[in-house]
Amino acid sequence: MLRYGKDPFNPFPIISNSVSNVICSMAFGRRFDYEDIEFKTMLSLMSRALEISVNSHVLLVNICPWLYYLPFGPFRELRQIEFDVTAFLKKIIAQHRDTLDRENPRDFIDMYLLQVEEERESNNESSFNEDYLFFIIGDLFIAGTDTTTNTLLWCLLYMSLHSEVQEKVHTEIEVVIGRDRAPSLTDKAHMPFTEATIMEVQRMTVVVPLSVPRMASATAVLRGYTIPKGSVIVPNLWSVHRDPNIWERPDDFQPTRFLDENGQLIKREMFIPFGIGKISRYSWNGLFCLKFGVRVALPKSLWHLPFSYFVIENNIHC
Ligand code: HEM
Numbered sequence: 008m009l010r011y012g013k014d015p016f017n018p019f020p021i022i023s024n025s026v027s028n029v030i031c032s033m034a035f036g037r038r039f040d041y042e043d044i045e046f047k048t049m050l051s052l053m054s055r056a057l058e059i060s061v062n063s064h065v066l067l068v069n070i071c072p073w074l075y076y077l078p079f080g081p082f083r084e085l086r087q088i089e090f091d092v093t094a095f096l097k098k099i100i101a102q103h104r105d106t107l108d109r110e111n112p113r114d115f116i117d118m119y120l121l122q123v124e125e126e127r128e129s130n131n132e133s134s135f136n137e138d139y140l141f142f143i144i145g146d147l148f149i150a151g152t153d154t155t156t157n158t159l160l161w162c163l164l165y166m167s168l169h170s171e172v173q174e175k176v177h178t179e180i181e182v183v184i185g186r187d188r189a190p191s192l193t194d195k196a197h198m199p200f201t202e203a204t205i206m207e208v209q210r211m212t213v214v215v216p217l218s219v220p221r222m223a224s225a226t227a228v229l230r231g232y233t234i235p236k237g238s239v240i241v242p243n244l245w246s247v248h249r250d251p252n253i254w255e256r257p258d259d260f261q262p263t264r265f266l267d268e269n270g271q272l273i274k275r276e277m278f279i280p281f282g283i284g285k286i287s288r289y290s291w292n293g294l295f296c297l298k299f300g301v302r303v304a305l306p307k308s309l310w311h312l313p314f315s316y317f318v319i320e321n322n323i324h325c
Contacts, residue, residue, distance in 0.1 A: 018163060023050050023156040030151045034144055035099050036114030049095050050152065056088045057153045061216065069220045069241055096144055100137065116144065154214050161212040162205060165260055172262055176201045199272045203265035209280040211260060216245035218282045242283050253277045 008018070021041070027050060028038040039046035059065050063081040068074050075082055103116040112118050119140045126133035166173035183197045184190050195202055223238045234240070249257045254264065254277075267273050 019160060022159050023054065023152065026155045027152040030147055034115045034147050049092060052088045052091055053149055054153055056085055059085050069239055096141060096148065100140060116140065157214045158209060162208045165208050169260060172204055176204050199266060199270055200262065202272055203262040206265045206278060207260060207262040210248045210278060213245045213248050213280055218242040218244050244279050244282065247277055247279060
């Protein structure tokens, strides 16, 4: 941002690249250069896949899974993206396998490959295998990148629109973190206004509006409705976040709705950007969504910036 000065620019590629690099350095043990063509292509393919998945007939795949195999339109495009991203991830796993040093594991993939070997010797029934590794890496890479990127982009947009909020967030960053060290997750507890602002952005925008579809593992009755075993459940997080029975003036941007009269954070049960149920709240998955996301990245991106940098322009260029 500092590099562009007062010139307009599109923050998407920079934010998406840096967010994904956090995940890549943890999972693949490496970062990718901002000019790396293959990586940039992967990022734009993933962004496109998300767009098609939430904003086209592909949504119907949740109800009729066979639609996914239609040989035309967004269905075909999505399959091609899946093919390309799969090839990219499998290549990275293969590179790790070929250069694995048992004494010096470099990252998550190496640790997992070592575990696969160990389990193969001791336990034939083990679920540790390279297929699972691929799914885990894919989950982290795909589920983590666009969710966090889009949340950060929404934060920048809302703060451009609400300079008084931007000013308060910036003051909190200056007071709690200062300029001599990097932000850390423990700062979160001392930055209620920033936290409330992130929560309000997440409430308003819900970057995964229909969560991830799940299937009922047993027949259940909920408020008189029978949900048969095998039903696909698509939770509409968006409707909960905009429900006027839950939130006062739900369409207004008001970070203070998450603060009490002493400026301390209020936990609100109906705030569910990471999904509903045990899986999103208590599992490693929920922890990933929460921890490796926006909480550290936002303060870092606002750190050195004067407020006037966030001005919305019509002619943004890449
Ligand atoms: C602001 C950021 C994020 C939001 C709003 C978000 C939201 C969600 C939601 C709504 C779900 C579905 C939960 C459910 O099953 O009910 C989910 C699943 C998941 N998220 Fe996140 N997430 C974020 C960031 C991340 C990050 C940074 C990672 C990892 C590095 C991650 C990894 C996952 C994984 C592995 C799943 C499970 C996917 C599956 O079941 O196939 N998320 N996330």
